[in-house]
Amino acid sequence: MKGKILLLVVIAVVLGLAIAGCAEKKPSETPTPTPAKKETPVSTPTPAPTQPQVEKVVVGGTLSLSGKFANEGKLSLWGIQAALKWINDVHGGVNVGGKKVKLEFKYYDDESKKETVQSFYERLVTVDKADVLLAPYSSGLTLAAAPIAEKYGKLYVSHGGASDRIFEQGYEYVVQVLSPASKYQSGALDLIKSIDPSAKRVALIYEDNEFAKSVFRGAKEHAEELGFEVVFDKTYPKNPTDLTPLLSEMKAANPDIVLGGGHFADGQLLVTQMADLKVNAKFISIIVAPALPKFYEALGTRAEGIAGPGQWEIGVKYSPEAAKQAGLEYYGPTQEEFLKYFHEVAGEDVQPDYHAAEAAGAILAIAKAIDTAGTTDSKALRDTFSKLEFMTFFGNFKIDPQTGKQVGHEMVLFQWQGGKKVIIWPPEAATGEPYYPIPTWEEKEQGKLATK
Amino acid sequence: MRRYVRPMIPVIILYLTLLLVGLSSESRWQPVAFIMFYIALGQALNMFLGMTGYVDFGYVAFLALGSYGMALAFSSFSSLGLWVILLGFVLAIIMSSLLSLAVGAIALRLRGAYFAIATIGVNEGFRYLVEGVRLWGGSEGIIISSTMKDIFGSDLSNYISTFVADIMVFVIGFIAAFLTVYIINSRIGYALMAVREDEDAARVMGVFATKYKIMAFAMSAIFAGLIGASAWTLKLTYVFPEDVFNITYTVEAIAIVMLGGAGTLTGPIMGGLIYGFLRYYLSTVLPGFQLLVVAPLLVLIVTIFPEGVMGYVKRKVRNTRFEKYII
Amino acid sequence: MPFLEQLAGNLIYGAILGAVYGLATMGLSQIFGVLKIVNVGHGAFIMLGAFTAYWMFTLYSINPMLSIPIALVIGLSMGLAVFYTVIRRLIGAPELSSLLATFGIGIFLEELAKFFWGPDHRGYTWNIGSVNLSITLIPYSKLLAFGMSIIIALILYSIFQKTRIGTAIRAVVEDREGAMVCGVNVTRIYALSFAIGIGLTVMSGVLVTLFVPVGINPYMGGEYTLKAFVIAVLGGLSSPWGAFVGGFIFGLLENGSYTILSLFPNVEPFSLTRFVAFSVLLIILLVKPTGLMGGEGE
Known part of the structure; x- marks a missing residue:
């Protein structure tokens, strides 16, 4: 019983101290006028000498x-x-x-x-x-x-x-x-357009959430502009455990290019299950997951040839x-x-x-x-x-002065080749040649890498 | 009258203290609002859980619908000007109470844990319906920031999001507490108590168990809807289904009620205070590691006070002159 | 007939998935059935099992099948430790106070896992070939997950039906006071049941990685907790066998309904499969309020 009373007292003291602690901090807070804009009335690059150091x-x-x-x-x-x-x-x-x-x-x-x-x-x-x-x-x-x-x-x-x-x-x-999100998959489409005009059939398979949807809405628009045919466009909900239903339908649509992904776990799952079901495509680009080295560690050679967009990449x-x-x-x-x-x-x-x-x-x-x-x-x-x-x-x-949206930054597209990420797009940033078409799952099982 | 006033005294003291602490400095308002969210959440849930002994794991669905109600008011009726907020609250009430009546009529026939978990099905089912048929923006949800700015202007919208919404949560929490006292002392309260102790016996005695259960359920749901409308939509200015139909909030709410003591009036307040404060304070001290400390502390508290902190106090003050203040 | 072929393929996968779901739920049902404790930290224990399989495979190249007994031992000892430090003190306390405790334990385990192993999403590839059914391909590792789930469930069943311990556990479930009068040490039965429940859960974590060998991270359990709850109640809460059946139904529904839902335009069919699965749960509960294999009352 005593123990409980003691603990009650301790809790009370801690709460009390905390409130007091907040109060204690007050003197150190210089009086903050509500609109912080008034606080530093400096808008010219050379501040007035009266400004506090x-x-x-x-x-x-x-x-x-x-x-x-x-x-x-x-x-x-x-x-x-x-x-x-x-x-x-x-x-x-x-x-x-x-x-x-x-x-x-x-x-x-x-x-x-x-x-x-x-x-x-x-x-x-x-x-x-x-x-x-x-x-x-x-x-x-x-x-x-x-x-x-x-x-x-x-x-x-x-x-x-x-x-x-x-x-x-x-x-x-x-x-x-x-x-911004709408640009994520543009690079992959531009790349395919430039190296294989015969690849027309694009499949989109992505997570049903805010971010992935804006990525793939952008991708779809861009694909149609470039004259691709979107043959499959389906989402999966958060935290999927089995993508088989989606993948078997996608396999039937027979796509040349697969663009997909959402976050880390589902991106890894997508590739694993494409390998399990031997859903082959000439090119696969997945957002978010492939950017991390853990992706390759998890999938081993199955990750060979998988591409992904990145805001930046080593190299x-x-x-x-x-x-x-x-x-x-x-x-x-x-x-x-x-x-x-x-x-x-x-x-x-x-x-x-x-x-x-x-x-x-x-x-x-x-x-x-x-x-x-x-x-x-x-x-x-x-x-x-x-x-x-x-x-x-x-x-x-460089930002759009009106909205603050980034317009200067360019994304890159990388590809896992021989256990390393190689930047393959845009050409002026590339550190290597794209490997296209990527090895099939059967070939990867034989140990084939996406290297020449 | 006294039986309503006396138990409210500790509640009023706690709320006033919180409010004054919050208003005393700019840096303290948001932390207090953060704690207040948990207090109000606990209090709304306690109206149902504490009174009936029924647990609703899908409780968060009511918050979600409330937040959608407010968001829909903004996205569809933005021409109403300032009245849109009122309409939002009305929609929140309508949507959450409708769902609660539907769930109540169907699922409240289930007992105990079956009810508790069936409601998870309601919550998850609703979420995937919203995403699946792209209802209300589907998985992309509704963002109301720009609409708010168009209606109120930038400064007023910020004021609403960072102050008015929090005050609303305070008010909602307070009304919930008051209503809880009222219910405890009313016919409904007695009936519910009978149901909680022995539902079958109560039915035999002529208590319309289902009617009272649904009443408590709907009231609790309405408060949840109001919390969702103000603490989520008005305050954070967006609704994504993934974020609002998240069972974790129910579990947190139950944890808060249990921390303070289920069925007590001040329990959820103490529970919310301890839970919110521990999390906030420890994250300012140990950013990134706060949960490693908070989690064992919660376990420790529950092993020491299995009936909740206020449940323990209530037992201690029994037969003393404080008895009437702590219910 | 691509439609029927796809449906058949999906259902096969649904059955495999269902068996894994079922096993991942049995521990939850076991604990609820005996102790009336809702373990909201369930998913954290599945995560521990998944990490066991992962580390055994990557560090020591131990076949995931061999990780199953290792995970069982880890789970049993964790179950005992948690029972004697925390849960024992909450027996007889308000029913839901244990929920607060398991909530705290779940968070603690997740944060510990993050502290030691980092928040990375890991995975391993254990490729041992696959069987070609002409309509679909099934990796042997998934078939193993299926087989092992069923074997483990059967072993558990015979333990419960045939041994003294099993009889004692069933006696406590039926009538706690009566069992006590007959000389059953109820606390020990509770301890044992809790340990078996956690052991099963951690073990099922290994099997989960056989089905989904990737995305292993400290927070992976949340999704399984949610599904386990629903599956448990679908099968009839206190019946681990019901949980297994419930898992099957859930898996089949999730995968099977897709083929039909994908015919609708302007919807997200895969998200709707979950709507269908949860709706069927509700319908079943309305027809039979104590779940498919539940007894009378609570």
């Missing part, structure tokens, strides 16, 4: 370190930390009012759940004094936290909200770093030289440097994928905008973003 710039955001997006969350965090290493250690920080200050990243774990994000974003703005916000992963969470970002008038940079619809909502401060040819040729400014680490920093934070045996790169790209874009504007005022930064055009290791950056 800035010690550091804080970028705040939630990452999904638990729950369904935990995998992406983990990679994003490493990507961000790698980018920060360059910004702070090599570049010496960001330029605010003519002085270099450190850029810090403050994050919480949103558990991939929509309830948590608003409270964490408010905390980031009010307690952690974040100057710029990094949006959470996924379109849903990006929408969920947007009202807070807009309320406090903070720049809200999206590194994982691919849905085109986010940018149709009229948000003032949302800026996208990655290519892309974005470099200071490429920027010079394109007449653009290059910002941030080179790819080798990024890989080096990434391995420092994540460990030698972990390879970054595009989730890591797009988060790093977002941080670099924020740093670049602050450097250019010389201030952390969100309005000034948003205006700067509208005009900025530059290149990082992640690719080009």
Whole structure:
């Protein structure tokens, strides 16, 4: 009995302390006027000398370190930390009012759940004094936290909200770093069009969710524009355990090209079951799942020849030289440097994928905008973003000034060849030749690889 | 009158404290709203679970329908101006109560765990119907941010999403608590208590068990619908079926009710407070590892207070002068 | 006749899937039947089984079939540990307080798995060929999953029917007080039943990977928990055999209805298969409120 009373008391004390703890923090909070725009009335690159000295710039955001997006969350965090290493250690920080200050990243774990994000974003703005916000992963969470970002008038940079619809909502401060969902499968179609005009029959097989649907709506439109014939267009619900019904129907439609996918688990399942049922196609491109090395580990040689779109891939040819040729400014680490920093934070045996790169790209874009504007005022930064055009290791950056949607960045298409990802499209970024048509499942069982 | 007022005193104190803590600084409003969501959720569920002893695992379907009700008001009747919010709440009430009547009429014939799990079937079935026949935007759901901006302008929409919606959850939770006290002291309450103790005996005694069960069920469902409409649609400005028809919320709601003590009035409030606070506070201290600490703590609390924290307190204050305040 | 061929192929796969579903549900029914505990952490134990198969295969190249007994041992010992640390204290407490406990345990296991193994989606490929039925191809690994599920279910059945322990467990299910009077140590029976339930569940995790060898990650269990609940109630909650039958029905419905639903225009047929499966569950329950093989009352 005593134990229980003790525990009750402990709970009461903890709750009491917590409330007191919140109160205690109050004095350290400088009085925050509601519209944060008034806080820093600087909109010109050269701030007034009366402005209080800035010690550091804080970028705040939630990452999904638990729950369904935990995998992406983990990679994003490493990507961000790698980018920060360059910004702070090599570049010496960001330029605010003519002085270099450190850029810090403050994050919480949103558990991939929509309830948590608003409270964490408010905390980031009010307690952690974040100057710029990094949006959470996924379109849903990006929408969920947007009202807070807009309320406090903070720049809200999206590194994982691919849905085109986010940018149709009229948000003032949302800026996208990655290519929108509708572009994901364009590369695969362009590639096939250029190398095999006889391949006409396209099958689409994808997850029934918001993201995959916008990807494949875009793919379907693009396919029809290019003169392909969409012979199969079906979805499967979340977390499928058996795709046989869909695959046997698709097999009967006899497609030349299969475009599909949704998330990690179903993408792996799709390929496994295509192999089980020997559903052959000349070319297979799957979103999300093939980008990770675990995909190849799980499927072994069955993954040979499978292609997938990526926002970025190791080996892309974005470099200071490429920027010079394109007449653009290059910002941030080179790819080798990024890989080096990434391995420092994540460990030698972990390879970054595009989730890591797009988060790093977002941080670099924020740093670049602050450097250019010389201030952390969100309005000034948003205006700067509208005009900025530059290149990082992640690719080009240019947004549509009206909506904040990314228009400069290009996706790549990679293919698993001999256990390695080779970039095969677009031609100017390619690190190898596409292997086409890909080996059949029967040939792969004999040990054939997608290498010449 | 006293029997209504006295039990409300602890409730009013708790709500007022929360409200004042929330309003005391900008940084505390959203965390309080986060906790409040769980409190209101627990309270709405408790109206049914606590009173009847029936568990509804598909409870989240009512929140989902409520959130769709609000979203549909915005997507179809945006010309109504400010009234659209009112219409949204009305739609939320209609949709969730209709579903509850349908489920109630059919599934409440099932007893105990069969009912509990049959309702999962209702929830999942509904979700895949929405996705399968592309009802209400299908799997792509409804996004109302731009409509809200068109109607209210940017500042007012942000204000609605970040403040008004939270206040609504407060109000809904408070009304739910008040109604719970009222029911406990009314004919319905006595009838339900009889049903909870022994349904067959109650029927023999002439209690229309099914009628009262459905009444409690529908009331509980309506509150769930209202929570969905404000805490999800108005606040987060979008509805995706995958996110709203998610059984985890039911499990969380049951966990909150059990944490505080089922059938007690202040139980869900304490439960929501402990659950929401632990999760929020620990994620600010240990981002990424909070659940590793929260989960064992929940297990620890339930092994120490199997009848819930307030259930324990209620037992302790029995035959003292506080008895009338804790029900 | 491509339509009938596809339907037949889908039904064959549906039957295999159904057997796996069935086995993955038996543990849940077992625990509910004896202890009246709803294990909402069910999926987390399936996840542990899947990871057992994965690590045994990738680290030590151990054939997944051999992982089955390993998983059983892991499951039994975890079941005992959880029972004596947590569940025992909740016997006699309000029925649902155990739900809070299993909810916490489930989250804890998921987070532990994430902590040690990371959130990656893993998988393994155990390709041992396939049999060609002319209408469809079936990998031997899936046939093994099918066969093993049935064998395990049969072994369990004979244990329950033929041994003293089994008789004692059935006695506790029928009448707890009566069994106690007859000298049955109820707590021990509870412990044993809980351990067997968890053991079965972890073991079924291995079989799940035989059917779906990919997408193994800490959060994979949620989907199975949901389906297991529904299948359990379809079969009649406290009857593990009912669970097995329920699994079959569910698998056949999910796969079989697709062929017909895909004929409708402007719908997402695969999503609708789940609508059909859940609707049939409700209809069955309305006709027979205690499930297909359930007894009288609760």
